[in-house]
Amino acid sequence: MDVLIHAVVGLHIIGIAALLGGFFFQMKAMRGGEARFVPGMLHGALTMLLTGMILVGLDRAAGDPVNNVKIGLKLALLLVILVLVYVKRDEEKVPSSLFGTVGALATANIFIAVLWA
Template sequence: MDVLINVFVGLHIVGIAALLGGFFSQMKAMGTGAARFTPGMLHGALTMLVTGVALVGLNQADDQTLNNIKIGVKLALLIVILGLVYVKRDEERVEKSAFGAVGALTVANVFIAVLWV
């Protein structure tokens, strides 16, 4: 079970990397107002969602204790991220505030995962 959990943790990190990588690659364009959500950002967020749900299920099946409040907060942030990226995915230019919110919420999600014990 530990190997399977670690595989999903790795895939979860790949999803975070795709989302943050897309954000960081568009930061210069964000300064000029020409940033857009890339397909990789949407796929990264969806990967985070699917692997996160799988991790919760696998950890519960392994009788590990889970912090349901932490998981709920992370899920709420991810739903907001997914909503913004999905709704604005076809727009040629995305507002700086929406684009910055996705980056900030993603970083907040990472810090919640790491620092909230």
């Protein structure tokens, strides 16, 4: 079971890497007001959602305690990210403030995962 959990955690990290990679790729364009949500950002967020749900299920199946408040907060942040990226995915230009919000929420999600015991 540990190997499966670690494999899913690896996929979860790949999802956040895709989301933040797309964000960092567009940072220069964000300064000029030309940033847009690339498809990899949406795919990364969806990967995070799917693997996060699998991880919660695997933890419960293994009998490990799950911090529902932490998971709920991470899910809420991810859902906001998903909605923003999905709704604005076809627009040529996204406002810098909206684009920056997605990056800040993704970063906050990482810090919640790492620092909240």
